[in-house]
Amino acid sequence: MMQRPQRGDPSWIWLLYGWELLGWAITALLAVVTVFGDVPARQAYGSLALMAVLAAAYGLVRHRRGGGRLRAGYAYLGLLVLVLGALSWSRDGFGALYLVFLPQFVVFADGPRSALAASSLGAAAVSVGGTLREGWSWAALGGNSLSSVGVYAVSALAVLVTPKALELRDERARLRAQLAGARTELAEAQKAQGAAEERERLSREIHDTLAQGFASIVALAAAARSGLAADPERTARQLRSIEQTARENLAEARVLVGAAPAGQVAAGSVAATLRRTLDRFTEDTGLAVVAELAEVDCDQPTRIALLRCTQESLANVRKHAAASTVSVVLARQPGAIELEITDDGRGFTPGAHHGFGLDGMRRRLAEFGGELTVTSSVGDGTRILVLIPSYGAPVPSYGTPPAHPEETT
Structure with a gap:
């Protein structure tokens, strides 16, 4: 069942989709004319009821999800054939709705054969309905059938062209999905690479600054402890060096966490x-x-x-x-x-x-x-x-x- 076309889809898909929307616009216009026009009440109520039932069924099938959607599409096509025949029988000129709803025989069928069969049933229903409205005769049936055959030829052309266009559309959709997936993977890879590079940078900075500073503090503290009694003057210098190294480590730590500008270093x-x-x-x-x-x-x-x-x-x-x-x-x-x-x-x-x-x-x-x-x-x-x-x-x-x-x- 055809979905709303996307950018880059073949022009035939857009034409078919626009045709389908135009069909419902014409149906709505006919409903307005029926309500406000000089139409006998029996014909008005009957045709309005048929169009309302068809619109409701269309909305239900369009929004249906799951495996039952195909069966629902065929049920809708059966209803469409009956409604077209009934409208053609009840109102003069309503047989033209067969041309208006022609895209739906392609949209709701699952293949060319099914679409051709369904559209042929629609043509037959419109021909029979129009003939019954005019009064049954073989001549009237032949005239209505002849006009329906011309529209059916258009339907056959649509059936032949649409699968190729849909195949091209699906291929482009797959390519777009693959491109979107590749972009997502690339963005994730770049993000992961950026995180890894940032971890590496931080590890290098910590090793070159804080770790070296702490190693110096440990060595100086051990030396100061061992020489505390023997050489107080040297111990005092070592303690001052420990203090200075600790201050420098603190400054480096502030730079690493962004609390101080890097320009303060060196x-x-x-x-x-x-x-x-x-x-x-x-x-x-x-x-x-x-x-x-x-x-x-x-x-x-x-x-x-x-x-x-x-x-x-x-x-x-x-x-x-x-x-x-x-x-x-x-x-x-x-x-x-x-x-x-x-x-x-x-x-x-x-x-x-x-x-x-x-x-x-x-x-x-x-x-x-x-x-x-x-x-x-x-x-x-x-x-x-x-x-x-x-x-x-x-x-x-x-x-x-x-x-x-x-x-x-």
């Missing part, structure tokens, strides 16, 4: 920011740090990325390297900013250890088109090289990094 020049970080590292660990920090111009996100890479590298030195000296060089190269952090510690084999820190650094740098190169071997210390393009310039190549460098944490 404020000032990148050289000054790194110098403060290195001074804190020396104060907390006692390791010697050799720094060559050039004044380079960069935006706030790049400054934060350089700071995070420095903090992560120093945290790995403190936890794993057992080094005595750390060298940090910040310089501008052609088209890029270079940060090199080297220690003389125990070193490791890149790719043999798994962790989060270096992978997080690599992902962070990838957002800027930067690169991270890890060079290390057991007993020979570790070299971390960070390259970030400046103002969209391509990163120069300084050798091939290890295939799968992993961090030691």
